[in-house]
Amino acid sequence: MAEVLVYVDHVDGAVRKPTLELLTLARRIGEPVAVALGAGAESTASVLAEHGAVRVLAADASEFADYLVVPKVDALQAAYEAVSPAAVLFPSSAEGKEIAARLAVRIGSGIITDAVDLEAGAEGPVVTQSVFAAAFTTKSRVSRGTPVITVKPNSAAVEAAAAAGVVEALSVSFSERAAGTKVVSRTPRESTGRPELTEAAIVVSGGRGVGGAENFPVVEALADSLGAAVGASRAAVDAGWYPHTNQVGQTGKTVSPQLYVAAGISGAIQHRAGMQTSKTIVAVNKDAEAPIFDLVDYGVVGDLFEVVPQLTEEVKTRKG
Amino acid sequence: MSLRIVVCVKYVPDATGDRHFAEDLTVDRDDVDGLLSELDEYAVEQALQIADEADDAEITVLTVGPEDARDALRKALSMGADKAVHVEDDDLHGTDALGTSLVLAKAVEKTGYDLVVCGMASTDGTMGVLPAMLAERLGVPQVSLLSEVSVEGGTVKGRRDGDSATELLEAALPAVVSVTDQSGEARYPSFKGIMAAKKKPVTSWDLEDLEIESDEVGLEGAWTVVDGATERPARTAGTIVKDEGEGGKQLAAFLAERKFI
Numbered sequence: 028m029a030e031v032l033v034y035v036d037h038v039d040g041a042v043r044k045p046t047l048e049l050l051t052l053a054r055r056i057g058e059p060v061a062v063a064l065g066a067g068a069e070s071t072a073s074v075l076a077e078h079g080a081v082r083v084l085a086a087d088a089s090e091f092a093d094y095l096v097v098p099k100v101d102a103l104q105a106a107y108e109a110v111s112p113a114a115v116l117f118p119s120s121a122e123g124k125e126i127a128a129r130l131a132v133r134i135g136s137g138i139i140t141d142a143v144d145l146e147a148g149a150e151g152p153v154v155t156q157s158v159f160a161a162a163f164t165t166k167s168r169v170s171r172g173t174p175v176i177t178v179k180p181n182s183a184a185v186e187a188a189a190a191a192g193v194v195e196a197l198s199v200s201f202s203e204r205a206a207g208t209k210v211v212s213r214t215p216r217e218s219t220g221r222p223e224l225t226e227a228a229i230v231v232s233g234g235r236g237v238g239g240a241e242n243f244p245v246v247e248a249l250a251d252s253l254g255a256a257v258g259a260s261r262a263a264v265d266a267g268w269y270p271h272t273n274q275v276g277q278t279g280k281t282v283s284p285q286l287y288v289a290a291g292i293s294g295a296i297q298h299r300a301g302m303q304t305s306k307t308i309v310a311v312n313k314d315a316e317a318p319i320f321d322l323v324d325y326g327v328v329g330d331l332f333e334v335v336p337q338l339t340e341e342v343k344t345r346k347g
Numbered sequence: 348m349s350l351r352i353v354v355c356v357k358y359v360p361d362a363t364g365d366r367h368f369a370e371d372l373t374v375d376r377d378d379v380d381g382l383l384s385e386l387d388e389y390a391v392e393q394a395l396q397i398a399d400e401a402d403d404a405e406i407t408v409l410t411v412g413p414e415d416a417r418d419a420l421r422k423a424l425s426m427g428a429d430k431a432v433h434v435e436d437d438d439l440h441g442t443d444a445l446g447t448s449l450v451l452a453k454a455v456e457k458t459g460y461d462l463v464v465c466g467m468a469s470t471d472g473t474m475g476v477l478p479a480m481l482a483e484r485l486g487v488p489q490v491s492l493l494s495e496v497s498v499e500g501g502t503v504k505g506r507r508d509g510d511s512a513t514e515l516l517e518a519a520l521p522a523v524v525s526v527t528d529q530s531g532e533a534r535y536p537s538f539k540g541i542m543a544a545k546k547k548p549v550t551s552w553d554l555e556d557l558e559i560e561s562d563e564v565g566l567e568g569a570w571t572v573v574d575g576a577t578e579r580p581a582r583t584a585g586t587i588v589k590d591e592g593e594g595g596k597q598l599a600a601f602l603a604e605r606k607f608i
């Protein structure tokens with residue numbers, strides 16, 4: 028059976044959920060071979076094996092942390108040459124897309140980004156994408172070279188499937204350009220203790236209607252009662268009320284949770300682009316004409332400062 | 348020596364218009380008004396600020412696109428760029444990211460450059476891959492997704508606010524950078540700027556000028572094929588209630604019914 032390369036997104040050996048989703052999708056088109064780079068690469072193997080990786084190609088070198096993107100492209104190229112895969116899959120993170128883009132140029136292959144689904148097809152993997160702010164769904168495939176595909180988080184359910192997951196050292200010779208862009212410093216973001224926005228089953232977002240940074244705890248309290256991640260519209264982010272990493276929309280994160288709660292958000296096309304594919308959508312907005320109500324399964328026309336705290340209390344009571 | 352800056356800008360269908368596909372499954376660019384991608388305005392803005400700081404700089408705006416794409420160039424020129432290059436050729440219709448990066452790379456090289464500035468992504472394709480591809484093709488460093496950027500004595504520095512960390516990056520020129528919509532509001536063209544733009548030079552190149560064969564680009568040359576596009580079914584109308592004092596409880600009941608609590 029053909030092998031499929033899967034790029035592993037991990038932090039010091041802790042594999043992030045989108046990578047496990049990639050393994051599920053990869054099994055539909057071949058046998059997953061994972062590529063793990065940087066500190067902790069080898070310790071990703073056990074989790075990857077539980078989710079179907081037949082082999083784990085691991086490499087660690089200071090270059091991966093000290094320089095931007097290119098050292099990882101060199102490693103992926105080495106893995107590509109060693110494996111001759113049927114496809115190469117990446118998570119649709121900023122880094123995943125950039126490595127994928129450069130790899131595609133190097134190996135002379137077509138690239139499809141932001142897949143939301145993937146199936147085997149007679150002429151190679153058939154990729155589903157959601158385009159024009161999720162107004163259309165397209166089916167595409169790569170027609171030249173080895174398909175390079177980046178996949179959005181939450182595109183598949185994580186499924187356990189035991190496989191060997193044999194660790195093999197990947198030998199990488201870095202290109203001349205590997206040291207082109209120096210990472211002078213890296214300040215990790217502090218964890219909020221809440222679920223990761225793109226991975227969360229429930230997202231509660233606040234917009235301009237929240238009225239100020241000092242009111243965001245109203246949104247956070249609801250999120251915490253539901254075990255949800257907190258999102259924000261660009262208006263709220265631009266006003267400095269909430270960090271940009273929490274922005275949902277075209278230039279923020281795309282989320283596709285089971286439940287999306289929009290509080291004080293009008294539902295502009297660029298915001299919809301990032302949440303329209305959520306399974307269930309509810310909104311609280313005092314303007315009955317707000318476009319967000321076109322999307323909702325349940326909407327409350329009212330003041331969020333009345334409705335949201337009442338909802339939070341009720342959730343707590345019901346959960347006991 | 349003058350700092351030569353090339354800004355890559357894309358002409359895109361208006362996102363608030365009714366965007367759809369043409370019969371050949373390429374993006375329909377005829378029936379929806381187009382404009383300079385808002386995300387590329389940030390690139391023009393940062394280029395202008397970098398040029399202001401430099402002793403001597405010249406900004407060329409570059410687009411690959413149909414005849415109307417000239418509007419995007421005019422907008423960038425009226426914001427303050429010095430000259431423009433328009434790559435236009437009937438054979439470019441349907442070109443995908445790999446093809447576009449090839450054309451941009453050839454055009455950037457022909458223009459001559461020390462710094463290429465791109466937006467973070469186009470607002471129609473939203474791939475966000477071109478800056479990386481361009482850097483790969485040009486063989487120069489990529490300093491991408493910056494929310495802050497500056498150039499000092501042959502070095503470009505920037506801040507990248509990533510998902511898990513904030514990184515300070517540095518590379519020697521020549522280089523390709525891309526800037527995000529966190530880099531600072533773009534200026535509005537002034538009346539003077541709009542008038543001045545009318546006199547600024549716009550050079551047109553076709554594939555032959557760039558020594559690109561027509562089968563390397565366009566729908567024929569594309570590395571990917573779109574087999575189908577379907578409109579997402581409208582969401583079925585939901586329940587909307589007016590809060591009469593019980594709105595939060597009603598919403599909770601709905602969430603309980605759907606098993607979220």
Ligand SMILES: Cc1cc2nc3c(=O)[nH]c(=O)nc-3n(C[C@H](O)[C@H](O)[C@H](O)COP(=O)(O)OP(=O)(O)OC[C@H]3O[C@@H](n4cnc5c(N)ncnc54)[C@H](O)[C@@H]3O)c2cc1C
Nearest residue numbers: 234235236260261262276277278279291293297313314331
């Ligand atoms: C290139 C580009 C990219 C963009 N990318 C993004 C993006 O990634 N994400 C994004 O979100 N936007 C994005 N935008 C901006 C987008 O167009 C909107 O401006 C933005 O989404 C508006 O945010 P909002 O809904 O919070 O604010 P508004 O549109 O001002 O809506 C606020 C809403 O709150 C309601 N409200 C006010 N007070 C209360 C109250 N007390 N109780 C209940 N409701 C109340 C109002 O009725 C109103 O509907 C982008 C724009 C461009 C041009």
Ligand SMILES: Nc1ncnc2c1ncn2[C@@H]1O[C@H](COP(=O)(O)O)[C@@H](O)[C@H]1O
Nearest residue numbers: 355356411465466468469474475476477
């Ligand atoms: N046709 C084009 N002409 C000029 N620049 C482009 C074109 N397409 C993309 N770009 C540049 O590449 C960036 C990323 O585009 P994309 O990878 O298509 O999302 C844009 O913000 C532009 O700066």
